[in-house]
Amino acid sequence: MDFHFMVQSLPQLISVVPVTLYISVIAIIIGFIFAALIAIIREKNIKILSPICAFVVSFVRGTPIIVQLYVVYYGLPQFLYFLENSGVNVRPNSLPQIFIAIFAYSINASANLSESIRSAYHSVDHNQYLAALSVGMKPSTGIRRIVIPQLVPNLIPNFSNFFLDLIKDTALVYNIGIVEIMGKSNIIASFGFKYLETYLDALFLYLVICFFFGKILQITESVVRKRVFNKKSRPSRGYEPIRERKVKVEGE
Amino acid sequence: MALLTVSKVEKSFNQNKVLKKIDFQISKGEVIVIIGPSGSGKTTFISSLNFLNKADSGKMTFKDKQINLASPKKDDVLWVRRHIAMVFQNYNLFKNKTAVENITEGLIYGRGLSKEAAFKKAVQELKKVGLEEKKDYYPSQLSGGQKQRIGIARATALQPDIILFDEPTSALDPELVGTVVRDMDKLAQQGQTMIIVTHLMSFARKVATKVLFFDDGQILESGSPDQIFEHPQNKRTQAFLSAIAEDR
Amino acid sequence: MSFSKIIISLLSGLPNTLTLLVFSFIFSSLIGILVAWLSLQKDKVSRGIARVYTGLVRGTPPLLMLLLTYYGLPKLLSFIGIDSNQWAKIFFGIFGLSVGWGGYLAEAFRSAYLSVDKGQILAAYSVGMTDQAAFKEITLPQTFSIAIPNIENLLIGLLKATSLVYVIGLADMYQNATSLSNVNQGVFQLQIFVILAFIYWVIALGIEWFFRDYRRRYVHLNG
Helix, strand or coil, X not given: CCHHHHHHHHHXXXXXXXXHHHHHHHHHHHHHHHHHHHHHHHHHCCCCHHHHHHHHHHHHHCCCHHHHHHHHHHHHHHHHHHHHHCCCCCCHHHCCHXXXXXXXXXXHHHHHHHHHHHHHHHHCCXXXXXXXXXXXXXXXXXXXXXXXXXXXXXXXHHHHHHHHHHHHHHHHHHHHCCCCHHHHHHHHHHHHCCXXXXXXXXXXXXXXXXXXXXXXXHHHHHXXXXXXXXXXXXXXXXXXXXXXXXXXXXXX | CXXXXXXXXXXXXXXXXXXXXXXXXXXXXXXXXXXXXXXCCHHHHHHHHCCCCCCCEEEEXXXXXXXXXCCCCHHHHHHHHCCEEEECCCCCCCCCCCXXXXXXXXXXXXXXXXXXXXXXXXXXXXXXXXXXXXXXXCHHHCCHHHHHHHHHHHXXXXXXXXXXXXXXXXXXXXXXXXXXXXXXXXXXXXXXXXXXXXXXXXXXXXXXXXXXEEECCEEEEEECHHHHHHCCCCHHHHHHHHHCHHHC | CCHHHHHHHHHCCXXXXXXXXXXXXXXXXXXXXXXXXXXCCCCHHHHHHHHHHHHHHHCCCHHHHHHHHHHHHHHHHHHCCCCCCCCCHHHHHHHHHHHHHHHHHHHHHHHHHHHCCHHHHHHHHHCCCCXXXXXXXXXXXHHHHHHHHHHHHHHHHHHHHHHHHHHHCCCCHHHHHHHHHXXXXXXXXXXXXXXXXXXXXXXXXXXXXXHHHHHHHCHHHHC
């Protein structure tokens, strides 16, 4: 094994890491927004939209990402041609591959994250919601102030798992001509048939990226969990502090 | 003049008739205790009064307003919930809020008080149950008895016309039951209208103005505590009371 | 190119897809059980190995895992004197997918094991069961029950991952789709891939149906 080659090629690979990150981050953000919408539609069981969403989610979650990538790659230009023929002003010919990639991965993210959001939502004890209603809160207020804050810490682990999967799935976009880590690895490797060395370099980079984001999300989870459920030693707002006094409490 | 009257309340779960044409009435200052075996529909009944459980049919007259239990108007439901509060068996304190915040949530979002007014009131209520020093504690840091008393404080802070108690002491260790019972007794003496589902017969005898025996979705017998506990007329009431004899 | 022609052509890759799925699932489950067992041991070495393995696998794209297996395994084997140049590609496919998915299954088994109510084991001891009996009769079945939903998801994930073996030149359904599309020079590409997607989806639905049926039949166990 050619270690010298490995060390030499590493900077070249690092130079395309931003492409990997760019696709991943944009796709997860767009995906999350739509996932929240889909989750709301499905939980409220909105007529017509809800079954459509259910079908799309099931379909997207049941098909390989690479197939989805190609469906978008071949399908989106055709759809745009169709729109152009119907008079809408688009330019199907100038569709950049990166747009296709982000489009495909965003749809994938929306479908998967909508399920994560729903499961986190159901993980919150229904009685918390009933208690909110019992003090006269409107249902929407109850969801906003009581249910959603408790949903978020339960969502983060699933979100984190999916985000890492998304980053790893971007390894497939070289198939439609985008040069990110895998694409660059293939290019470098083909120069001297040094496949193993280049792939090990790529492995190293993915490990670092995943470790980094995984750690950040893990820390976020514990911070959020603390903030939502256990904000010890936070003085109460808007009031003069109660003097330290031993209060005699019956029976405690 | 009755404060709250409901008539012909019915509810079924999956072909199972859980409430069978119940008629019920309570006047201001009354403390009505509901006893009966598990599964008789007691919880379903009282949670239909604040619409946490929607009845299949029935009529409600509350503070002279008529409401259809099966298809109430949204505004009516909110109005009822802001005048009838509930204390749950499992406390149901908001897990993501401190003790004091648990009380202010209802005051701010249910009653529309300002943040400052809500805090003032909340701290006052906590003082009343002697838990002022725990105001910044989270439910996970409190004992069952403390949580339940905060649950009661959350309900009383709203100054509701009626408070519903759904087996408030069933989830508590015996030695903590006393403190909760004392708070409820105080409330009764202050004239709070209460509907209490409980297994504590001795407490019921002391504090109730009327006792209802519920069984199999119906009110089988009703009367003063003396009448029900000393001279039960209905066979099933007698059977039930002798089965829990040690509580008397 | 007619609809049925496309389907027939794609389905000719189904045997490979299913072979990869079934064998990778079996082997990755075995690896998963082993790694989960290691992660629950008292000594640091075992737990360390488990942690390193899981960390590696969670940070590696399955595609890369397959490529590394294809290029790296022969090298490793040659150190022990085994010549793997003649081995069928499917072996590398199964190996790569198994190693890659084993980490996820290990996590599923481990967390399911830790979720079993401790009271259950105490009750088992209290009626006089030995360690082995308690494990076999109580812990193991309950671990399995708890892990089932995760396993279902992982199985579907594995199904989707089989499409990646194209990268080592293995002819599964996806590979057939790409060759078909290349042969037809871009005319039916969209149809080909949409139909391919539907085929995968139908298999995924089949898996879901199977698990739902299992859950329905054994619902009394999971109460």
